[in-house]
Amino acid sequence: MSQQAIPAMTASGQPVLILREGTSQSRGREAQRNNITAAKLVAEVLKTSLGPRGMDKMLVDSLGDVTITNDGATILKEIDIQHPAAKMMVEISKTTDNEVGDGTTSAVILAGSLLENAEKLIVKDVHPTIIVDGYRKASNEALKAIRKVAIKVSPTDRVWLTRVAKTALSTKLVAKHADTLAEMVVDACLQVAEKPIGSNDYSLDIDDIKVEKKPGGSLTDTSVRHGIVIDKEIVHGAMPTKVTNAKIALIASPLEIEKTEFDAKLNISDPSQIKAFLDQENQMLKTMSDKIKKSGANVVLAQKGIDDVVQHYLAKENITAVRRIRQSDADKIAKATGAKIITNVNELRSSDLGSAGLVEQREIENDKWVFVEKCAKAKSVSLLIRGGTQRIVDEAARSVNDALMVVKDVMEYPFVVAGGGAPEALISNHLRTWSNKLSGRIQLAVQQYSDAIEKISLALAENAGLDHIDAQVELRAKHGKGNTWTGININSGKVDDMEKVGVFEPLAVKEQIITSSTEATSMILRIDDVIAGVKANPGPQAGGGMGPGGMPGGMPPGGMPPGMDM
């Protein structure tokens, strides 16, 4: 049981209170069990969403907004998790998402089963540090085994890249359109990938690809556009809608006269004063337009508003302008065209301008959008995602993001493995054999690792409706005979050679799944003392609110915090 404070006595029998009243502490087995249970629960939530036959989750936030997804990282990001160990599981999915962009569900499931199996050993009195040690050895061996069989590919080979993109997309809501979307994703990546001078390796900055969403039409209307798409229209009807050899001024400040924060009163005694006042305002606005004109710009992209008067003068000078563009767009335009983002229009110089071969307004559905193309500096492309509803385009954009990332993974580290749980089954098989070379308790830990990683293949089988035991027996038998890529063929619902089926994934993703889940598991296993209620933030104003137990944020006594009983 958790205690209210650490009971300690001085030599004279005086109790010593180390922790403030109201602090809860759980130690040893108790602490470990709580942590493991919490982490396992998180893995359990994700288990059913693994693979092409995985289910989606509908997440409803406190305002009633709905997100539908099966992306591990997104699910965990949206759930308000409070338990500290469960939060570490969220970290695993975040790290995996940031590093390689895919495999987030697998990483959490693996961590969950590593912890579950560790618990079996803890009960048998194997010390956690030995388990941690065994797990580390097992993960190193797993990496060796998988690297040995990985297939080396050419980093710009369209066929391989498309296969990998397709696998990532086929587990998502957009699976039906995986083929066409995969092609577009690869197009976009090949467009922006670069080989830095003096390097043999490609590098790809995902930020060079802008994923733009627009509900309406269907997913098949999704397209790749060269250049940057701004979902805003040109502000004034008299401005040119097509500018070749664009000189772009990128302005962060408003092209307006800023209103004072407080009410100002103007005492005017003579009508001519009104005119003088208005003239002066007009003059200030005209000056803005003049400065822009003087810099040589023929396109103004403003992050804030543009006053009607400024619009008028700009239009007169044949300068085209767009207002209220997003910060993220401004950053991309700055990178692609070489424009400097200016905060004071009076300081705009010609050297601050960016250049693009073409800036043009075009109609998308019923909206007018501005395209910045043939950029001078970086190559950049936009993926314009279309789809029936906002939720569909949102989930499609997340899926496309995964696909972009796996293509990047392969371009930067050109090795792939077959999917469908084949690599996991291979590793599991290898570790089981390898563990025979070890002795003592370490061996037990490695065997548990082997069982844990097999759970990924089995979860895929289960989600595909295969019998768990049959699948396990067949996987083990085939891998025992050295059939490297035996995995779960979701389409036929059979155990199959996944290389022949043509499902491939980046080696980078598999490596990341192994390292991030092993690291997090080790960290959780090393904890033998959870002290909750330490110097909490002062509650409601910190945004955390009070839990039902009246404790701000932290873990209530007894272990499981509210919200974990999912």
Ligand code: ADP
């Ligand atoms: P993660 O977040 O871990 O990427 P996914 O839901 O995307 O989770 O599922 C990934 C798993 O699905 C991988 O093991 C992958 O090999 C497998 N997979 C993807 N497509 C297929 C397929 N067509 N047949 C069998 N397995 C597949």
Ligand code: MG
């Ligand atoms: Mg995936």
